[in-house]
Amino acid sequence: MAVPEVLDRIPLLSGMPRTVAELPGGLTNHNYKVTTPRGTYVVRVSASDGDLLAIDRDAEHACSLAAAEAGVGAPVHGYHPELGVLVVGFLPGRTFTEADLRDPANLPRVARACRRLHAGPRFVRDFDMFDIQRRYLAIVGDRGFRLPPRYLDFMPTVARIRKCLAVRDEGTVPCNNDLLPGNILDDGERLWLIDYEYAGNNDACFELGNIWSESDLPPGHLEELVTAYYGRRLRHKIARARLLGLMSKYGWTLWASIQDGANESIDFDFWSWGMEKYERAVTEFTGPDLADLMDEAARPD
Structure with a gap:
């Protein structure tokens, strides 16, 4: 139409x-x-x-x-x-870019906007990237869509991450779950969060880790964002956000595979977009810090 x-x-x-x-x-x-x-x-x-x-x-x-x-x-x-x-x-203002999120001065502003959303009314559904990732994986298999090389090799590690995160699970809050820079608007005084397609009650650390992951920010920026959100530096929350940021990359990779195979109405290279995320996920899965992050996420400060 x-x-x-x-x-x-x-x-x-x-x-x-x-x-x-x-x-x-x-x-x-x-x-x-x-x-x-x-x-x-x-x-x-x-x-x-x-x-x-x-x-x-x-x-x-x-x-x-x-x-x-x-x-x-x-x-x-x-x-x-x-x-x-x-x-x-229509909200008048400027759409954020990755450069805005790389400016440390904006991280407390992003944290405030997230806290405001997270303190609001509960959403009508839940969002869990572990469950979403498995659902996407089943669709990719059933439809014969492309799967990145070695993708399934990391599933046992994903299970260990999920188990370690359950140790200090503190429940869920209403999250946007898709805060790309383009979904953050700056009206000059405050930030607005838009686009609630994937919204659902979720771990607040997924929101923070997903922001970090989507804009490929340095690890220090995630520490600052998490610290601004909680009001003090919490080692286990930073580790938790790092691990959920990894799950963000791993899960959204399959979103890209599905879009690559099924969406013909938007002119966009979904596969390359997803592979960039996947390659960063592989670096983290195979890096030297993963075991320490899981240990820190499960331990009290």
Whole structure:
């Protein structure tokens, strides 16, 4: 369905003058900035098989509402599942880049935004990368999608990581789980967190480790981010975030494999994107620090 036709079927946006501009960056959606006399909105149109990627559009809508209530997400103005459309308010500001996250001055700001989201209303579903990774692996096998070399060799190590993290499990909080730089907006005073496709109640250290992993930040930046989040340096939390950052790379690699095999509507080299993550994961799986990280994550400070 053409974009004008989609917009004509949304009561909030139909029957009035409007300007439409496509926004860059969506890997599972097409995003449009729509300006009308009533206001300016972002219309997100699904462009991928949500079931394959563990995206639940009803849950995304509910989590978006909760994030808005927490004061860290965009206001939600409409949800039209029959069109695959979510309408949220346009937040004026600048989209973060990896360079912004490499600036240590921004790490306390990111930590504050995460704490605000994590202190908000519980989400309607849970997110566990260990479970997601296994689900993705089954899909890759069933569909005959490409699997990186030696991928399965690291599954026993993943099981050991999961076991060690269970020792000091402190429960879950509502997490975005996908804080790429492009999902962080800076309005000049505060940061906003957008895009709740993968949102769910999760370990706070996954959120922090995923931020670190997605932007390939130095280890010292993760220490600063975790310390800013908890208000003091906690060795076991830093180790926990490092390990969950590794699981982020390992799991999202399969997300890329699925997108490479199944998504023909977005012009993007998903395989190369995923292999970059996988190669960094292999470096960590085979590096000298992994055993010490598991030991530190399981021990009290």
